[in-house]
Amino acid sequence: EAGVTQSPTHLIKTRGQQATLRCSPISGHTSVYWYQQALGLGLQFLLWYDEGEERNRGNFPPRFSGRQFPNYSSELNVNALELEDSALYLCASRSTYYGYTFGSGTRLTVV
């Protein structure tokens, strides 16, 4: 089966712009998780979507938002980009047996 896919692989934006990152979970998985991995800050939980609803969010400002579509794919939007938003953004989907499977990530660079 196909794994978790994320696009784009790399994204370069200017401070103040908006970024949109996309994630497709493994077929049949309804939950999608977003994590931010910034240099020196480790893996920080951002958002959890399940069945189209936001179920939990981490300690991030409201300019980090997203949604989940009927096909369970998800979008992460970051508004008013700041330099410190530069990071690797990882998406994961979950199954009861296999646990959490991660995609390869989107490298966001804010200049």
Place this chain on the structure above:
Amino acid sequence: AQSVTQPDIHITVSEGASLELRCNYSYGATPYLFWYVQSPGQGLQLLLKYFSGDTLVQGIKGFEAEFKRSQSSFNLRKPSVHWSDAAEYFCAVGPRGGGGNKLTFGTGTQLKVEL
């Protein structure tokens, strides 16, 4: 609140030597436990997981981990390290039961392998 501690930020071992990466967790109940590996610029690959049953779990690439409830530990081991094992390793905990809540990660251990 749940937390995961990986006390070793960097570890260097010689190729062929044994490896043990430490992981301790703090959680309200016995969680699900995971080890992931990350190569530079890449996503996370699952090495192994513990849900229940035998406390010694086998994973991919020759790795194993042992869950010790009394010590709240889930240490990762490999009997003979290969140069390709050089990467960053993350221990993580997640909740049991339904709901599928978030994983909490340790800060990672960077493994360097000397040839």
